[in-house]
Amino acid sequence: MKEYKLYINGQNKPSSSGNIIDDFNPASGELFAKVHMAGKQDIEDAIQSAYLAQKKWAKTAPREKEAILLKAADIFEARSDEIKKILMNESGSVIAKCMFEINTVADILRTAAGEARRVSGETFTSNDPDTFSYSIRRPLGVIAGISPFNAPMILSSKKFAFALAAGNSFVLKPSSQTPVCGLIFGEIFTEAGLPNGVLNIIPCSRKDLGDSFQADPRIAMITLTGSTEVGKKVASAAAANLKKCTVELGGKSPTIVLGDADVDYAVDSAAFSIFLHQGQICMAGSRILVEENIYNEFCEKFVNKVKNLKVGRPDDITTIIGPLIKEAQCEFINTLVDDAVNKGANLLAGRQSTGTYYQPTVVTNVNESMNIFHEEAFGPVAVIIKVKGLDEIIRIANNSNYGLSSAIITNNLSATQRLIEELETGMVHVNGTTIQDEAHIPFGGVKESGIGREGGHFSIEEMTELKWVTIEGVKNRQYPF
Numbered sequence: 390m391k392e393y394k395l396y397i398n399g400q401n402k403p404s405s406s407g408n409i410i411d412d413f414n415p416a417s418g419e420l421f422a423k424v425h426m427a428g429k430q431d432i433e434d435a436i437q438s439a440y441l442a443q444k445k446w447a448k449t450a451p452r453e454k455e456a457i458l459l460k461a462a463d464i465f466e467a468r469s470d471e472i473k474k475i476l477m478n479e480s481g482s483v484i485a486k487c488m489f490e491i492n493t494v495a496d497i498l499r500t501a502a503g504e505a506r507r508v509s510g511e512t513f514t515s516n517d518p519d520t521f522s523y524s525i526r527r528p529l530g531v532i533a534g535i536s537p538f539n540a541p542m543i544l545s546s547k548k549f550a551f552a553l554a555a556g557n558s559f560v561l562k563p564s565s566q567t568p569v570c571g572l573i574f575g576e577i578f579t580e581a582g583l584p585n586g587v588l589n590i591i592p593c594s595r596k597d598l599g600d601s602f603q604a605d606p607r608i609a610m611i612t613l614t615g616s617t618e619v620g621k622k623v624a625s626a627a628a629a630n631l632k633k634c635t636v637e638l639g640g641k642s643p644t645i646v647l648g649d650a651d652v653d654y655a656v657d658s659a660a661f662s663i664f665l666h667q668g669q670i671c672m673a674g675s676r677i678l679v680e681e682n683i684y685n686e687f688c689e690k691f692v693n694k695v696k697n698l699k700v701g702r703p704d705d706i707t708t709i710i711g712p713l714i715k716e717a718q719c720e721f722i723n724t725l726v727d728d729a730v731n732k733g734a735n736l737l738a739g740r741q742s743t744g745t746y747y748q749p750t751v752v753t754n755v756n757e758s759m760n761i762f763h764e765e766a767f768g769p770v771a772v773i774i775k776v777k778g779l780d781e782i783i784r785i786a787n788n789s790n791y792g793l794s795s796a797i798i799t800n801n802l803s804a805t806q807r808l809i810e811e812l813e814t815g816m817v818h819v820n821g822t823t824i825q826d827e828a829h830i831p832f833g834g835v836k837e838s839g840i841g842r843e844g845g846h847f848s849i850e851e852m853t854e855l856k857w858v859t860i861e862g863v864k865n866r867q868y869p870f
């Protein structure tokens with residue numbers, strides 16, 4: 390049984406409070422690891438270590454930052470078998486999802502390495518021909534990140550990798566449900582040669598963390614991926630302290646299937662969008678809007694596909710639907726499904742659960758009076774809605790507090806152009822799925838799905854400050870007094 394300690398100032402340190410938790414496998418209920426949890430003093434030590442290390446790191450040559458990030462990517466890939474087991478045993482990820490996460494993290498680290506050379510400003514033409522006017526970007530200082538359980542390695546590395554590339558130091562609080570998925574980066578970056586204190590990793594409880602990140606003047610920015618409820622609190626507290634903040638939050642993303650679509654392809658795309666990682670993805674296509682002329686055919690084929698999705702242990706390569714992160718989520722999903730059925734929806738598959746395993750579920754004839762239309766289930770539940778015409782599609786798709794991702798399945802160019810323009814989402818994918826991400830793109834949403842963008846130079850822009858500089862010519866300026 391491995392015991393994982395905190396990662397502070399380049400060292401693995403025991404919790405000062407003595408708080409060590411049991412980390413259980415959500416698939417089997419077996420004990421996976423023991424993990425030290427940071428107390429108040431540990432949080433202070435991590436912030437101070439990052440603060441003391443940052444200025445020297447900011448002056449480190451871009452090629453050295455690049456080399457460390459590239460080496461970390463190589464080490465991460467070399468340990469892929471071990472990391473796959475961690476993802477399976479701690480987050481319940483099936484094998485295909487594990488490999489997607491591993492490949493994406495390696496890509497993030499290499500993309501961030503390239504960005505280390507591109508932290509740049511621009512020149513401006515001044516009204517005074519003797520004045521040289523330009524801008525430079527400078528790191529913010531210490532950035533604190535809070536990552537979730539569902540894609541724990543992607544959503545941790547996407548935060549700290551670009552922050553480090555821009556010259557910031559970082560304090561990471563990984564999810565208490567997947568702390569090892571965060572702590573493993575400490576081992577990797579130590580081996581890669583990252584200076585002590587530049588990256589600190591401190592799993593801890595919400596109670597112990599409190600408002601440490603928001604209130605501490607040494608922390609210049611907070612970046613969080615999590616629930617909208619938590620994101621609002623963090624963003625509000627950060628704003629009260631005039632602190633930069635990016636939050637990537639929940640979603641109720643629509644998959645829109647127009648009447649001209651290839652139904653078989655639309656079924657495959659929609660199923661992937663909602664059932665990958667048991668629906669525990671913020672981009673999940675949890676509302677499927679299907680035009681009425683193909684609605685019945687789509688529903689029949691979709692249900693047939695869903696009934697053949699294998700539910701089982703993550704370490705079985707044939708498993709599609711693995712466990713939810715905790716058993717309590719099954720009861721929450723049941724309340725949403727039952728509310729919809731009581732209001733007239735049809736349950737065509739699923740609603741059974743055993744422990745943390747929830748059978749893939751299909752609910753049709755859903756309307757806007759039902760809670761499941763609006764609330765994020767964060768589970769393997771597909772909601773299918775019959776629609777007629779673009780006006781209704783746009784109205785229903787936009788009738789949500791969320792606005793993260795969307796997918797459109799069609800070959801109708803004019804309809805596609807209108808939907809791209811009018812859908813209130815941060816991302817639109819035509820003839821693809823709602824679940825798409827790459828290391829260099831501007832990932833993020835609108836409305837209650839978040840503030841800010843992550844990825845590539847978009848992260849660099851969020852994690853730096855612009856400074857305007859002017860240099861006067863040799864000729865003295867004439868002032869009016």
